[in-house]
Amino acid sequence: NAGVTQTPKFQVLKTGQSMTLQCAQDMNHNSMYWYRQDPGMGLRLIYYSASEGTTDKGEVPNGYNVSRLNKREFSLRLESAAPSQTSVYFCASREGQTYNEQFFGPGTRLTVL
Amino acid sequence: KNEVEQSPQNLTAQEGEFITINCSYSVGISALHWLQQHPGGGIVSLFMLSSGKKKHGRLIATINIQEKHSSLHITASHPRDSAVYICAVGSNYQLIWGAGTKLIIKP
Numbered sequence: 082n083a084g085v086t087q088t089p090k091f092q093v094l095k096t097g098q099s100m101t102l103q104c105a106q107d108m109n110h111n112s113m114y115w116y117r118q119d120p121g122m123g124l125r126l127i128y129y130s131a132s133e134g135t136t137d138k139g140e141v142p143n144g145y146n147v148s149r150l151n152k153r154e155f156s157l158r159l160e161s162a163a164p165s166q167t168s169v170y171f172c173a174s175r176e177g178q179t180y181n182e183q184f185f186g187p188g189t190r191l192t193v194l
Numbered sequence: 195k196n197e198v199e200q201s202p203q204n205l206t207a208q209e210g211e212f213i214t215i216n217c218s219y220s221v222g223i224s225a226l227h228w229l230q231q232h233p234g235g236g237i238v239s240l241f242m243l244s245s246g247k248k249k250h251g252r253l254i255a256t257i258n259i260q261e262k263h264s265s266l267h268i269t270a271s272h273p274r275d276s277a278v279y280i281c282a283v284g285s286n287y288q289l290i291w292g293a294g295t296k297l298i299i300k301p
Binding site: 112121122123124125126129131137139169171173181182183184185187188190 | 198227229235236237238239242280282287288289291292293294
């Protein structure tokens with residue numbers, strides 16, 4: 082099992098460019114999450130998907146869109162990147178709700194110039 | 195005031211010392227998670243607690259629901275324990291994250 086995979090690992094964008102971060106999990110989990118992590122701050126939830134076909138906003142959704150393509154894949158799109166979106170992005174998944182462990186991908190380090 | 199507070203923010207100790215990291219929260223929760231983030235960035239779940247105490251190897255996690263407080267203990271600490279330890283609390287689908295405690299164990 083690969084667990085949770087993310088691509089790319091690193092990306093540099095110019096302001097205004099768009100890109101999609103890909104995430105896939107092979108554990109048959111229902112719930113998937115996108116977080117960003119900034120220096121000195123805790124993880125902040127951008128969007129989550131409780132199950133295939135549903136998505137909901139988290140704490141910091143502005144400037145992002147998501148797609149739950151199928152049960153395995155959950156992508157995060159930046160339509161017009163801004164320097165404030167420079168961060169490390171983590172995808173995670175878990176089965177069900179709070180009582181289950183959350184599994185994380187390796188992260189994508191994004192720099193917006 | 196943050197809903198999840200961790201202390202200390204930074205901790206440096208000598209190899210072999212007993213380590214305690216604290217987490218206090220102000221919201222009602224279903225479960226509390228402890229995670230470890232390695233210097234390379236990867237995040238690994240250590241414990242998920244809803245009551246009492248759990249032990250895994252040299253790691254022990256406790257939670258007091260009435261006091262809204264949890265502790266993570268590391269016995270016989272080792273340089274490979276150096277990492278950021280993160281507390282997160284949650285109910286339903288979302289977790290609220292602490293800012294993390296950066297632990298450095300010196301040989």
